[in-house]
Amino acid sequence: MMELFEDAPGSNAHEFTVSELSGAVKRTLEGEFGRVRVRxxxxxxxxxxxxxLYFDLKDDRSVIAAVTWKGQAARLSTRPEEGIEVIxxxxxxTFPGQSKYQLIVDEIEPAGAGALMMMLEKRRKALAAEGLFDEARKRPLPFLPRVIGVVTSPSGAVIRDILHRLRDRFPTxxxxxxxxxxxxxxxxxVTAAIQGFNALDPAGPxxxxxxIIVARGGGSLEDLWGFNEETVVRAAAASRIPLISAVGHETDTTLIDFASDRRAPTPTAAAEIAVPVRAELAARLGESGIRMIRAARSRHDRHRQRLTDLARALGRPQALTDPARQRFDLFAERLEPALRAFVRSRRDRLNALPLSLSALRSGLRGRRERLEDQARRLPLCAERQQARQRERLAGLSERLDRARQRTLAQAQRDIARESDRISALTRRLIAAGARLLPPRRERLERIDRLxxxxxxNETLRRGYAIVRGPQGLITSAAQAMQTPRFEIEFANDDRMQARPDAPAKPPRKDPKDGSEGQGKDQKSLF
Known part of the structure; x- marks a missing residue:
């Protein structure tokens, strides 16, 4: 290869053009590395x-330029994000225009669960910074929804569990x-489903x-990754319809859980959150009706008792009529003679005045006509009186209905408030457990290792042994000679019985102290 760059006169080396040399390098590189996987x-x-998409793949020493063309970029299962480790x-x-080599990427996958978790945490922080997870923007759930939209797989057990629970609690x-x-x-x-439900016309067919309930059963982090995508999270946050997230089991957490208006630990729990129990509502309504009747009856009894008390203060009505009765008795005896005299005088006057009879008849005729007119008007008056009574009863019924509705609304608000409080306490308890248990477990493991x-036992594994006699540990040869039988313990709880049959040798003195024993040992060497 060095001959290509020599410029000696008379050289017969082939001269390459720039394009020829670039093409040769390209063919050589693509032939040696046709398809590779790079971490x-x-x-x-x-x-x-x-x-x-243009990005770099790097490690602690090198960098490779990478590119994904437009058609393939739309089909990538994992979008490249700066800072995550991938394969x-x-x-x-090669790219002849800049004299560099590059990797044409067809597929990207995270390099293990650690990379997925790091990507997930980075995405969560970015979306939280935009305010998509704020509690202030979450909407309250309707107390009794007429129509519930479920976004899930139609062939799984999740939809059957949701429909069964709704049918048991409140058919909707x-x-x-x-x-x-x-x-x-x-x-x-999932994004299209959430947006499609929101786009429906309330007055349409x-x-x-x-x-809306977005539901899925449990699974691994990779199985649930679709609910961590940014498009799904933004669609859930932008939904004008209240949304319940029921993805995975209680321990599974996805980003749609933070953006939804309420998170359910399981799909079945989502159905329980969505609707109340119809039997309980009917019982409460019946109880409220009984309480309303009792209240009306109690009020009526109080008014009747008050009327009775006021009547006692008026005194005896008979005391007011006794003087009049006595006067009536006094004048009753004189009434009959006076009445007869009055009739005779009137008869005499009538006989004396024949014309008066015709006048009396005309007067009677006029009275009769007035009576007939009043008789005709009496049914109309009775109907008007009944109409007024009906209007009064209708007003009382309307007031009672409004009072019952206010009572029911207050009860619903109390239930929602207590449910939110219990949910908040549950989340705090779970978070406290997840925060306190790992450090205590780690501390216990450190103490156990210590x-x-x-x-x-660790000392025994290094070759030492423990000698025990009837009186306890034996730490010297003299004690061993005085003990008829003793036990020796080795590592792994191995034990053997022994007895001092041979006389004990006196301990050898340390050669460093310069004693006679040292000289004797040294002589024995010669």
């Missing part, structure tokens, strides 16, 4: 208006929007739901 951290990410699959090629009309709950089509289909390190 690294994503660095700079560029998304120009052309739709292509990129593609083919290595349910609209199902079938979607894929995992895989590449999950995020766009398909009723608009009063509540106990194992300081225990005598």
């Amino acid at each position: 690294g951290e994503i660095g700079r990410v560029s998304r120009p208006s052309s739709g292509h 990129a699959t593609g083919r290595l090629t 009309r349910v609209l199902i929007w079938p979607v894929a709950v995992q895989g590449e089509g999950c995020a766009p289909q 398909i009723p608009r739901p009063d509540l 106990r194992q390190t300081l225990g005598y």
Whole structure:
């Protein structure tokens, strides 16, 4: 290869053009590395208006430029984000225009659960900074929704559990929007379902739901990843219809849980949150009606008792009529003679005045006509009186209905407030447990490791042994000679019985102290 750059006169080396040399390098590189998988951290990410994706793959020593063309970028299961570790699959090629090589990426996958969690946490913080998870923007759920929209897979057990629970608690009309709950089509289909329910006309042929439930069963982090996509989170946050997130089991957490108006631990719990129990509502309504009747009866009894008390203060009515009765008795004896004299005088006057009879007849005729006129008017007066009484009863009934509605509304608000308080306390309890248990468990493990390190079993494993006699530990040869039988303990709780059959040798003195024993030992060496 060095001959290519020699410029000696008379050389017969082939002369390459720039394009020929670039093409040769391109063919050599693509032939050696046709399709590769590269693991690294994503660095700079560029998304120009052309739709292509340009980014860097790097480790602690090197950087490789990578590109994903527009058509393939829309089909990537994982969008490249700066700072996450991924495994990129593609083919290595060159870019002659800048004399560099680059990786044409066809697929990107996270390099393990750690990378997914780091990506998830970064996305959560970015969306939270935009205010999508604020409690102030969350809407209250309707107390009794007429139509409930469910976004889930139509073939799973989740929809059956939701429908069964709704049928047991309060039968309600349910609209199902079938979607894929995992895989590449999950995020766009769930987003389209939420937006589609919100786009329905309330007065159209398909009723608009009063509540939306997004549900899925439990699964791994990868299975639930579609509900962590940014499009799904933004669609849930922008929904004008209150939304309940019921994705996974109680321990599973996705980003749609933070953006929804209420999170349910399971799909069945979402159905329980959505509607109340009809039997309990009927019982409460009956109890309220009984209390209303009792209150009206008690008020009537109080008014009647007050009227009775006021009547006692008026005195005996008979005392007022006794003098008049006595006067009537006095004049009754004189009434009959006076009446007869009066009749005779009147008869005499009538006989004397024949014309007076005709006048009396005309007067009677006029009285009769007045009486007939009043008789005709009497039914009308009775009907008007009855109409006024009916209007008064209708007003009282309307007031009673309003009072009952106010009582029911207050009870509903109390239930919602207590339910929110219990939910908040539950979240705090779970968070406190998750925060306090790991450090205490780690401390206990450290103490246990320290106990194992300081225990005598570790010393036995290094080749030592423990000698026990009937009176306890034996720490010298003299004690061993005085003990007829003793026990030796080794590592792993191995034990053996022994007795001092051979006489004990006197201990050898340390050679460093310069004693006679040292000289004797040294002589024995010669």
